[in-house]
Amino acid sequence: MGEDRAGAAGLRAKNGPSGAEDAAAEAARADPLFIAAIERAMRVLETVSANHAPMSLTEIAAASGLGKSAAQRLTHTLSGLGYLRKDPETRRYAMTVRALDLAHGFLSADPMINNGLLHLIDARERNGETVNMGRLDGTDFIYVVRLPARRMNVAAALIGRRQPAYCASGGRAILSRMDPAEAEALIDSRPLRALTPMTLTDRGAVLERIEQARREGFSATDQEVLLGELAVSAPITDRNGAPVGAVQSSVSTASWTLEMVRERLAPRVMETARLISAPRY
Amino acid sequence: MGEDRAGAAGLRAKNGPSGAEDAAAEAARADPLFIAAIERAMRVLETVSANHAPMSLTEIAAASGLGKSAAQRLTHTLSGLGYLRKDPETRRYAMTVRALDLAHGFLSADPMINNGLLHLIDARERNGETVNMGRLDGTDFIYVVRLPARRMNVAAALIGRRQPAYCASGGRAILSRMDPAEAEALIDSRPLRALTPMTLTDRGAVLERIEQARREGFSATDQEVLLGELAVSAPITDRNGAPVGAVQSSVSTASWTLEMVRERLAPRVMETARLISAPRY
DNA sequence: TATCAAGGTATCGTTGTGCGATACTTTGTG
DNA sequence: CACAAAGTATCGCACAACGATACCTTGATA
Numbered sequence: 001m002g003e004d005r006a007g008a009a010g011l012r013a014k015n016g017p018s019g020a021e022d023a024a025a026e027a028a029r030a031d032p033l034f035i036a037a038i039e040r041a042m043r044v045l046e047t048v049s050a051n052h053a054p055m056s057l058t059e060i061a062a063a064s065g066l067g068k069s070a071a072q073r074l075t076h077t078l079s080g081l082g083y084l085r086k087d088p089e090t091r092r093y094a095m096t097v098r099a100l101d102l103a104h105g106f107l108s109a110d111p112m113i114n115n116g117l118l119h120l121i122d123a124r125e126r127n128g129e130t131v132n133m134g135r136l137d138g139t140d141f142i143y144v145v146r147l148p149a150r151r152m153n154v155a156a157a158l159i160g161r162r163q164p165a166y167c168a169s170g171g172r173a174i175l176s177r178m179d180p181a182e183a184e185a186l187i188d189s190r191p192l193r194a195l196t197p198m199t200l201t202d203r204g205a206v207l208e209r210i211e212q213a214r215r216e217g218f219s220a221t222d223q224e225v226l227l228g229e230l231a232v233s234a235p236i237t238d239r240n241g242a243p244v245g246a247v248q249s250s251v252s253t254a255s256w257t258l259e260m261v262r263e264r265l266a267p268r269v270m271e272t273a274r275l276i277s278a279p280r281y
Numbered sequence: 282m283g284e285d286r287a288g289a290a291g292l293r294a295k296n297g298p299s300g301a302e303d304a305a306a307e308a309a310r311a312d313p314l315f316i317a318a319i320e321r322a323m324r325v326l327e328t329v330s331a332n333h334a335p336m337s338l339t340e341i342a343a344a345s346g347l348g349k350s351a352a353q354r355l356t357h358t359l360s361g362l363g364y365l366r367k368d369p370e371t372r373r374y375a376m377t378v379r380a381l382d383l384a385h386g387f388l389s390a391d392p393m394i395n396n397g398l399l400h401l402i403d404a405r406e407r408n409g410e411t412v413n414m415g416r417l418d419g420t421d422f423i424y425v426v427r428l429p430a431r432r433m434n435v436a437a438a439l440i441g442r443r444q445p446a447y448c449a450s451g452g453r454a455i456l457s458r459m460d461p462a463e464a465e466a467l468i469d470s471r472p473l474r475a476l477t478p479m480t481l482t483d484r485g486a487v488l489e490r491i492e493q494a495r496r497e498g499f500s501a502t503d504q505e506v507l508l509g510e511l512a513v514s515a516p517i518t519d520r521n522g523a524p525v526g527a528v529q530s531s532v533s534t535a536s537w538t539l540e541m542v543r544e545r546l547a548p549r550v551m552e553t554a555r556l557i558s559a560p561r562y
Numbered sequence: 563t564a565t566c567a568a569g570g571t572a573t574c575g576t577t578g579t580g581c582g583a584t585a586c587t588t589t590g591t592g
Numbered sequence: 593c594a595c596a597a598a599g600t601a602t603c604g605c606a607c608a609a610c611g612a613t614a615c616c617t618t619g620a621t622a
Binding site: 032033035036037056057058068072091 | 568569570571572579580
C-alpha cells in the first residue's frame with residue numbers, strides 16, 4: 001500500500017558511484033534478496049516507455065540516472081532479449097511489440113477483464129458511445145479495456161493510459177466505495193493539480209463529489225481531465241463490496257450536456273457495472 | 282530476423298549449476314555486455330505472463346527452469362518493483378497492471394498505431410463489424426489494436442494475442458507484400474500445424490493463398506484459426522511498399538459466407554489499409 | 563572537403579553483488 | 593497430531609557485472 005516504488009533518483013554526473021546513497025543501493029542493503037541489476041533494467045524500460053518516442057543511448061543514460069556504461073549494457077541486454085529494438089539508422093532504442101505479450105498475460109489472467117469484456121461490448125453496442133473499464137493503481141486510474149466510438153479522443157483511446165484518481169470519474173467512482181478514511185488518505189497523498197480549467201482542485205470539493213458518488217452510485221465529471229469530454233463512471237465491486245475497478249463512458253460536449261449524461265448514460269453505466277460485479281473476485 | 286531468443290532451457294533438477302551449458306551462460310560468454318540476471322528476470326515475467334493464472338514459487342521455478350533460490354530472489358525483486366503481486370492468501374504471484382504501462386509506451390510511440398486508430402474507429406463505425414490491426418513478430422501475427430463488435434470472440438478480443446502467420450489472414454496479408462523468398466523462408470521455419478479442421482497445412486496450398494493475396498490485395502480465411510470465424514485482411518505498407526502490418530476484420534459464419542466477405546468486406550478493409558499506409562513510416 | 567565535437571562502441575582489471583546451498587519455519591493434509 | 597511439501601531466511605565464495613577509459617563513427621560546421 002503505502003509503498004512508493006523507485007522514485008526517479010537524482011541524476012548523476014557522467015559515470016560514477018559518487019554522490020549520496022541511491023534508491024537501489026538503499027533497497028539492496030535493506031533487503032538481501034533484492035537484485036539491483038533488475039531494478040536498473042526496469043528503469044531503462046520504463047524510461048524508454050515513458051518517453052513515447054525512440055531514445056538515444058545518452059538520452060536514456062541521462063533520463064534514467066544511470067551511467068553511460070550501465071546504459072550501454074542494459075540497452076544491449078534488453079535488445080538481445082527482444083524488449084528494445086535499436087534502429088540501425090538512427091541508433092535509437094524503442095519499445096517492441098513484446099511489451100504486449102506481458103500485457104496480454106495480465107489481461108487474460110484478470111477475471112474482472114475476462115468477465116467484463118462481454119458486458120462492455122454489449123454496453124457499447126447498445127448506447128453507441130465510448131465505453132471503458134479501468135482500475136486503481138496507486139493514485140492513478142488506469143484504463144484496462146477501451147472500446148472507443150466516434151473518432152473523438154484521438155489517441156487517448158489506448159490501454160494503459162493513466163489519469164489522476166481525484167479528477168477522473170473512474171477514480172472517484174472507485175474511491176466512493178472505499179473506506180472513507182483510506183480514500184481521504186489517497187487524495188491527500190498527492191497535490192491536486194488542475195489538468196483543465198474545469199478540474200476541481202479544492203480538497204473539500206473533491207471529497208464532496210466522492211460523497212455524492214457514494215449516494216448516487218455513479219460519478220459524473222465535466223471536462224475535468226480533457227476539455228470537451230464528459231464522463232460518467234460506476235464502481236465494480238467484489239463479493240465483499242470492495243471496489244476493484246470502474247466502468248466508464250465518455251461523450252463529447254458537442255452533443256451532450258452533464259444533465260443528459262446524468263439522466264441517460266449514468267443508469268446504463270451503473271447497470272453494466274452491476275453485471276460485471278459478480279461475486280467471484 | 283533469424284534470431285530465436287531465449288528458448289526455454291531444459292529444466293534443471295533442484296538447485297544446481299549442474300547440467301550442460303545454458304542459454305544464458307552461452308550468451309554471456311559470447312557477449313561481454315550481456316547481463317544474465319536480466320535474462321532470468323524476464324524469463325520469470327514471461328513465465329508468469331504465459332501461464333495466464335497466478336503461480337506459486339515452485340511452479341515458477343519449475344516452469345522457468347530456474348532454481349528455487351533464484352526464483353525466490355527474482356520474484357521478490359519483481360514484486361518489490363511492482364511487476365508481480367503476491368497474493369498474501371495463496372502466496373501466488375500474478376502479473377500486475379504495470380505491464381500495461383510498458384504496453385502503453387509501445388502503443389503510443391508507434392506511428393502506425395497512432396495514425397491507424399482513427400481509421401479503424403471509422404471503419405468499425407461504418408461497417409459495424411469487428412476490426413483489428415496487427416503486425417508480424419517472428420512467425421506470429423500479433424494484434425495491436427482490437428475493436429470488437431458483437432459479443433462474439435469471447436475473450437479472444439485482447440491486445441497482444443498471437444496467431445501463427447501462416448494461417449491467420451493478417452499474417453498472409455503481410456507475407457503477400459514481402460519478398461517471396463523471405464516469405465517462403467518464414468513459412469518453412471515452423472511446422473504447419475492445424476488449429477482447426479479447416480486450417481491449411483499443405484505448404485503449397487498456403488503459398489498459393491499468399492500468392493492469391495498478392496494478386497487481389499487482400500487475404501480471406503475460412504475458419505482456419507477459430508471455428509465459426511471468417512476473417513479478411515489487407516496489408517499496411519510503408520513508403521517503400523514494405524509491409525508493416527495489416528488491417529483485419531472478422532465476422533461470424535452465422536451471418537456471413539466467405540463469398541460475402543470477399544465481396545462486401547474485403548474492399549472496405551483494403552480501403553482502410555490504404556488510408557493507414559501513409560508515406561511516413 | 564577537412565576539422566572537430568559529441569555520441570556510440572569495445573576492452574579491461576577489480577570488487578562487491580548476486581550466486582547456490584542449506585537450515586529453518588510455516589502451511590495444509592492424511 | 594505428525595509429516596511432507598512449500599515458502600523463507602542466512603551465509604560465505606567466486607566470478608559476473610561494475611565504472612573507467614580508450615577508441616571508433618557520425619554528422620555538423622565552415
